[in-house]
Amino acid sequence: MEVAVLEYNAGNVRSVLYALERLGVRAEVTGSPERLASAAKVIFPGVGEASSTMRYLREHGLDGVIRSLEKPVLGICLGLQLLCSHSMENDTECLGVFPEPVLRFDADRAAGIKVPHMGWNAVSATRGPLFEGIPEGTNFYFVHSFYAQIGDDTCGVCNHGIDFSAAVSSRNFSAVQFHPEKSGPAGERLLSNFLKL
Amino acid sequence: MLTKRIIPCLDIRDGRTVKGINFESIRDAGDPVELARLYAEQGADELVFLDITATVEKRTLFYDLVERIGAQLNIPFTVGGGISSKADVSRLLQAGAEKVSINSAAVRDPARIKELAGEFGSQCVVVAIDTKCIDGEWYVFLDGGRTKTERRTLDWAREAESLGAGEILLTSMNHDGTKDGFALEITRAVSRSVDIPVIASGGAGKPQHFVEVLSEGGADAALAASIFHYQEITIPELKRNLRESGLCVRL
Numbered sequence: 001m002e003v004a005v006l007e008y009n010a011g012n013v014r015s016v017l018y019a020l021e022r023l024g025v026r027a028e029v030t031g032s033p034e035r036l037a038s039a040a041k042v043i044f045p046g047v048g049e050a051s052s053t054m055r056y057l058r059e060h061g062l063d064g065v066i067r068s069l070e071k072p073v074l075g076i077c078l079g080l081q082l083l084c085s086h087s088m089e090n091d092t093e094c095l096g097v098f099p100e101p102v103l104r105f106d107a108d109r110a111a112g113i114k115v116p117h118m119g120w121n122a123v124s125a126t127r128g129p130l131f132e133g134i135p136e137g138t139n140f141y142f143v144h145s146f147y148a149q150i151g152d153d154t155c156g157v158c159n160h161g162i163d164f165s166a167a168v169s170s171r172n173f174s175a176v177q178f179h180p181e182k183s184g185p186a187g188e189r190l191l192s193n194f195l196k197l
Numbered sequence: 198m199l200t201k202r203i204i205p206c207l208d209i210r211d212g213r214t215v216k217g218i219n220f221e222s223i224r225d226a227g228d229p230v231e232l233a234r235l236y237a238e239q240g241a242d243e244l245v246f247l248d249i250t251a252t253v254e255k256r257t258l259f260y261d262l263v264e265r266i267g268a269q270l271n272i273p274f275t276v277g278g279g280i281s282s283k284a285d286v287s288r289l290l291q292a293g294a295e296k297v298s299i300n301s302a303a304v305r306d307p308a309r310i311k312e313l314a315g316e317f318g319s320q321c322v323v324v325a326i327d328t329k330c331i332d333g334e335w336y337v338f339l340d341g342g343r344t345k346t347e348r349r350t351l352d353w354a355r356e357a358e359s360l361g362a363g364e365i366l367l368t369s370m371n372h373d374g375t376k377d378g379f380a381l382e383i384t385r386a387v388s389r390s391v392d393i394p395v396i397a398s399g400g401a402g403k404p405q406h407f408v409e410v411l412s413e414g415g416a417d418a419a420l421a422a423s424i425f426h427y428q429e430i431t432i433p434e435l436k437r438n439l440r441e442s443g444l445c446v447r448l
Contacts, residue, residue: 014293018268047318107392114394114417116320116363120200120242120447139200139447141273143295143320160199182273182295184237 003027003195004039006066006079008056016045016076019181023192033065041071041195044175046078050102050146051090053082067095072197075175077144080168083175084148097173100151105160113161116145123166123178125157130167130174130193138186140166140178147177200447201411201439202242202418203432204396205425207232209248209278212258214426230265236425237272239432242447244270245298245366245420248278249341260288267293275323277366286313290321298323298366301339304346304353307360314361323396324362326350328383329370335383342370350383351390358391365391366420368398376402379410379419388415396420404430404438411444 003020005013007029020027020043027043028035036042044066046053057063066073066083075083082094087102094102107115120139123131140158147164150157156167158177167176174194180187208215213227233244246266248259256279263276276289277298286297303310303324314322327338328350335350354365367387369380379400388395394417397410401421410416424430439446 014267014291015295018293019271021268022271047320049318109389109392112415112417115392116394117199118320118364118394119202119417121198122200142199143273145320179273182271184271188271 002039003041003043004036005029005043005045006036006062007031008053008060008062013045015179015181016043019188019191023188023195025195031060031062033061036065036069039071041197042066042069042073044073044075044079044083046076046080046082048078049089050078050081050087050092050094053078054092054094057082057095063095067097070172072194073173074194075173076181077177077179080148080165080175080177081146083168083173087146089146098148098151098153098168098170098175100148100153100165100168102146102148104146105162108161111161116143117147117160118143120183121158121160121178123156123158126155126167128155128169128174129197130169130176130190131156132193134186134189134193140176140180140183140186142166142178144177198445199417200242200445201416202396203240203407203435203439203446204243204245204418204420205236205241205432206245206247206398206420206422208422209246209259209262210250211255212262215249229262230269233266233270233274236432237270240436240448241272241432242418243272244274246274246276248276250278260292263289263292263294277323277325281309283312283316286317286321290317296321296323296364298325300325300327301344303357304337304339304348307356310357310360310362314363319361319363319393322362323364323366324354324357325366325368326353326357327368327370330380330383338370351386354387354391358393362393364394364396366396366398369400372400373398375400376424378402378406379414379416381409381414384410384414384416388417394418402429404435407435408439408442408444411439412442
C-alpha cells in the first residue's frame with residue numbers, strides 16, 4: 001500500500017482521499033498499527049477537538065505507533081497540532097514530535113481578526129521539499145482556532161494577528177496547518193511533493 | 198494577511214442548477230459540478246450549494262451531487278437548505294462538504310447549533326440568517342423569508358456565536374435581488390458584534406458593492422449568485438478590482 005490515511009474518531013478524511021484520488025493515488029483509510037506499518041507513507045488528517053482525539057489515539061495504542069513511524073508522515077490541521085508538544089485546547093498533552101506548543105488565537109474586532117482563522121492566507125518563509133515549486137507568499141486554505149508557535153521546526157510562516165507555524169518539519173515528520181486537499185493547485189502541488197518524499 | 202473571500206452561490210433543485218445559466222465555456226451549465234469547477238478555476242475562494250428541492254424523495258439527488266462535488270472540487274464548499282438533523286450533517290460532511298449552513302432549524306431550536314458544533318466542530322457550522330429591516334429594526338426571517346420572527350438580527354447573531362456557530366451568513370432580504378449593493382449597516386453591526394467571520398449576501402450588482410461591504414461593511418467574505426452566473430461580473434475581473442481598491446485577495 002502506498003499511502004495510509006489514519007482513521008480516528010474525529011477526522012473527516014474524505015476530502016483527503018478525494019484529493020489523493022485526483023492525484024492518481026490510491027490510499028487506504030486505516031487505524032490498524034499493522035497496516036500503518038506496511039504503508040510507504042502516512043497522512044494524519046484532522047478536523048476535530050484535541051483532547052478527545054488524543055484520548056482516542058491513546059486508547060487505541062496509536063500514540064506510540066505514530067511517534068515511532070520512520071516513514072514520511074504528513075499531519076494536516078489538527079494533525080499538526082497533535083504532533084506538537086501540548087495544546088491549549090482543553091489543556092491537552094500531545095504527541096511531542098515537534099516541541100512547539102499550540103495556543104489559541106485572540107480575536108481582535110477592531111483589527112478585523114476573527115476566530116476561527118477561516119479562509120485563504122499567504123504562507124511565507126517556506127523551506128524544504130514540501131514547498132518545492134510553490135512560490136513564496138502562495139495562499140492556502142486555513143480553518144482553525146489554535147496554532148503552533150514559531151519554532152526551530154517551522155518551515156512556513158503565516159500571520160493572523162500574530163505569526164504562527166503554517167508548516168513544520170523534523171526528520172520524517174512534516175505537518176501543515178492549512179488544508180492542502182482544499183487549497184487548489186498549490187495544495188495539490190504540496191501533496192504531490194509529499195508523495196515524492 | 199487573511200484574504201477577503203468571494204463566494205459564488207449555486208441554487209440546486211433535483212440535483213441541477215436552477216437558473217438558466219449560460220456559459221459558453223462549459224458543456225452543461227445545468228450540471229453543478231461543471232459550473233463549480235469553472236468557478237474554482239476562475240479563482241472563487243469557496244462555493245455554496247443551496248438545495249431548494251421541494252420534495253423529500255428527491256433530496257437524495259442532492260446527497261449524490263455533494264459526493265460528486267467533493268470528489269472533483271479542490272476548494273472548500275458549504276452546503277445548505279433544509280438541513281436540521283445530526284444525521285443530515287454527518288452525511289454531508291462525509292460526502293466531502295467542509296461546512297453546512299443551517300437556518301430555520303437553528304432558530305426554531307437554538308440548542309441544535311450547540312449539538313452540531315459539539316459533534317462536528319464549530320468550524321463546519323455556518324448559521325445563515327435571513328434578515329429584513331422593518332421600521333428601522335432588523336428582524337430574523339425563516340422558511341426562505343416567508344415567516345417573520347420577533348428575533349432581532351444582532352441578538353440572534355450573538356446567540357448563535359455563543360452556541361458554537363463558526364461563521365454567520367447574513368442575507369438582507371431588503372437588498373437581495375436589487376443589485377443596488379449589500380446592506381452595509383447591518384453587516385457592519387453584525388461583524389462588530391461577533392468574533393466569528395461574517396459572509397455578506399444580497400444586493401451585489403457591481404464590483405464597487407463588493408469593495409464597500411468588504412471594507413466599510415466589515416464583512417470577511419461576500420456571496421453572490423446571478424451576477425456570476427450571468428457573467429455580469431467575472432471573478433478574475435472582480436478580484437483585480439478589489440486588489441486595486443487596496444483589499445487583500447487571492448489572485
